[in-house]
Structure formats: C-alpha cells, structure tokens
Amino acid sequence: MKWLQSREQRELVEQIKDSRLRLYRLAFAWCHDAGLADDLAQETLTRGLSRLDQLRDSARLMGWLFAILNRCWIDHLRGRREDFDDELLAELPSDLPGPDSHVERQETVSRVRTAIAALPLGQRQVVTLIDLEDFSYAEVAEILAIPIGTVMSRLCRARASLKELLLEPPVAQRHLRSVK
Amino acid sequence: MNQPRDFSDERLNAFVDNQLGVQECDEILAAIASDADLGQRLCALRSAKELVRHAYGNVPPARHRLDRRLPVWCGALAASITLVVGVLAGWLGHQATATAEAPGAATSWAGRVFAAEPGRILIHLDSSRSEQMDAALDLAEAYLAKASDARIEIIANHRGLELLRVDTTPYAARIAGLKAQHARVGFVACGQTIARLRGVGVDVELVPETTVARTAIEHVAERVQQGWTYLKI
Numbered sequence: 001m002k003w004l005q006s007r008e009q010r011e012l013v014e015q016i017k018d019s020r021l022r023l024y025r026l027a028f029a030w031c032h033d034a035g036l037a038d039d040l041a042q043e044t045l046t047r048g049l050s051r052l053d054q055l056r057d058s059a060r061l062m063g064w065l066f067a068i069l070n071r072c073w074i075d076h077l078r079g080r081r082e083d084f085d086d087e088l089l090a091e092l093p094s095d096l097p098g099p100d101s102h103v104e105r106q107e108t109v110s111r112v113r114t115a116i117a118a119l120p121l122g123q124r125q126v127v128t129l130i131d132l133e134d135f136s137y138a139e140v141a142e143i144l145a146i147p148i149g150t151v152m153s154r155l156c157r158a159r160a161s162l163k164e165l166l167l168e169p170p171v172a173q174r175h176l177r178s179v180k
Numbered sequence: 181m182n183q184p185r186d187f188s189d190e191r192l193n194a195f196v197d198n199q200l201g202v203q204e205c206d207e208i209l210a211a212i213a214s215d216a217d218l219g220q221r222l223c224a225l226r227s228a229k230e231l232v233r234h235a236y237g238n239v240p241p242a243r244h245r246l247d248r249r250l251p252v253w254c255g256a257l258a259a260s261i262t263l264v265v266g267v268l269a270g271w272l273g274h275q276a277t278a279t280a281e282a283p284g285a286a287t288s289w290a291g292r293v294f295a296a297e298p299g300r301i302l303i304h305l306d307s308s309r310s311e312q313m314d315a316a317l318d319l320a321e322a323y324l325a326k327a328s329d330a331r332i333e334i335i336a337n338h339r340g341l342e343l344l345r346v347d348t349t350p351y352a353a354r355i356a357g358l359k360a361q362h363a364r365v366g367f368v369a370c371g372q373t374i375a376r377l378r379g380v381g382v383d384v385e386l387v388p389e390t391t392v393a394r395t396a397i398e399h400v401a402e403r404v405q406q407g408w409t410y411l412k413i
Contacts, residue, residue, distance in 0.1 A: 013405040017398060028239045038242035045397050046304065049404050050412050112235035130197055131232040137199050152190045159193060162228040 029128040115165040123158035300408040305340035337370030337396035346385040359389040370396035
C-alpha cells in the first residue's frame, strides 16, 4: 500500500507530539510525581503511535490519548496492588506524598495540590479531566470507561471535599464563630 | 412568596461545567436572583474549579527517574515479543508486498492514513534487560536476513540507551558486525536521555555506529509520519 503524505497525516503526528505536555500535566495531577508523570506520558505516546490504526476519528485524538493514559496509570497501580479491580482502584484512598515543597513555593498552589492528592483516585481523575482539560461529562465517561452517572457523583464528592478543605474555615474556627 | 427550589449538587456542578441545556440554565439563573444561598453554593463550586485550574497552570518540569523501575507493562513483554516475531515471521514467510484489506472489513480512518510500507522498520528499546536488547537485535537481524535492502533502525532511550553506551553494552561487536554487513541499519540514541545522564555526572560515550536524535519520541513520530513500521520491544 502506498504511503500517503497527506496534510492530514502530518497534522495528526504534529498533534500527537504537541500533546505531550498536556498528558504530562494531567499525569502529574494524578500522581504528583514528576518522574512517574513523564514515564506515563511517554508510554502513552509510544502506545498511541503504535496503535494509530485503532483511532477512528482524528477529531477525538486527545480523548483517545487520555484513555490510553488512564490505562497506563491503571497498569502502573495494578503492578502495586494486583488484587484490586478497577472499581476498587477508583476508591483507593490516596497514599501520595504532598507536593514537593522545594519545588512548589506558592502557598495556594501547594494547598490545592495537597487537597487534590488527598482525593480518592477516581475522584482525582474526574475532577482534573473536567477542570484542566475541559472535557464534557460524556467524554470523561468514555475516557475512563465508566457510566456518566459515576462521573457526576465522583465530581460531586471531589468538589465537596475541595470546598471543605480549601474554602471553608477550619472546624475549630467555625465553632468559635458559633459561640461568639 | 415562592419557596426557593432545591437544586442538587450534581445539577449545580453541571451548570458550572456548562453541561446543561439552555432551559435548565435559565431555571438556575432565574432562581439565583431570589436565592442568596444558591448563589453562594454556585460561587463555591466555581471557586473550587478555578483553584484546580490555577494549581496546575505551571507544573514542574519532567524529571526522568534514574532509578526508574521497569514499568508494569513490561510484564506483557514476552507476549508482545512473541506477537511481533509472529507477525514478522508471517510477513517474511509470505513475502507480502502489499496489505490487502478484507472486503467489507471496517477500516479505520488512521488505518488508511498510516498504512506503513514494509521494508522500513523502527524498533524502540527503552529497557536494559538483556532479553529485551537481544530481542531488538534478533528482530533486526532476522528481518535483514530475509530482506537485505530493508531499512532498520533501533532507537534507544531511558535504560535502553545502555545498548549503545560503550561502558555498558554487552553487544558492541554485534552492533559493529550488523552495521558492517548492512549499511542501511541504524542505531539512534535519545539526546534527552544523554543530556539527563550527563546532567547527573555520568560520562556517556556511545558506540561509533550511533547517531543522536533530539528526543526519542520525536524521532518515533517522524518515522511513523514517513511511513515506517514502529515496533516497541
């Protein structure tokens, strides 16, 4: 079969190369480990390039790549906890270290990353796909291979936790206020 | 006086994320005017969303791990090597010159665009395990034995670079022999991996048959773009 040097083909390869930073950023938001995030992004790109024949619609390239990233991430976690299935993995409480204080000096950024790192994995994935990548709920459901209702409930719990941790005064302070 | 409507958190999140239809948005917007609590709930959800965006606006630069554990997906290595060898053996056995699509078969968009030519193979190695290094060289040799005019490249990054480093490779003579016998075989090292190693004081000297690409992933992308068959070991 003759190789087609089309503009469409060149653009797709360029898009794949350009997607590395986005994949890395999301992987970092999931694992908060720059080395692991880079490995996951790299593996996603290599898997993607080797499976391009499975991509049926070029307009859905990013969703397709993020779905591969999700599989790489699950494979990584499975390597550590082989007895967990996908659903249990999603509920896995975080055992991530907080952000590196030497690297991250901005207090707000550090607080938010710590709060996100504390979310169960499934919630962390949903909230970052929606807030960082602007995917629709339906797209997130497809990327993570879960029902859309699960996307909405995980998002709800994630935002409730973030709100409590980041936007509401600490319990002691609330108590003081109420007895004034 | 109308009672304030009780909107669920799911619905308010969907409003904040622009996932509702026009009518549902209108209902919430109309309710905000007379319901201060609703306004506050929405404001908190919007703030949480903005905080997440803000937190990852600038992520730290990628740090490659020198102590990189073998990724989990290497567990499937034996199967993937078998598959690759099987596919190649099939191709070599039949001496196929073109890929015919089965009539009526669902052909994907990318499958048509990225139909690779046989005869140009890029083998990607990112591990220093001896069986993987062996597999990469075995593949190249087997392919060249059947199609001596083929172009073959082995691209090495991460720990796979050890195949091409003078002080770590167990295969310097084999690489030299392959190159001497087949001018169209190439060995490519990832410039990013080299820079990372040198950055931590490792003296990197490559076997003389090696060329250096800026990054492995860019080289892979370029070769795929040019129609090469890409194989990950």
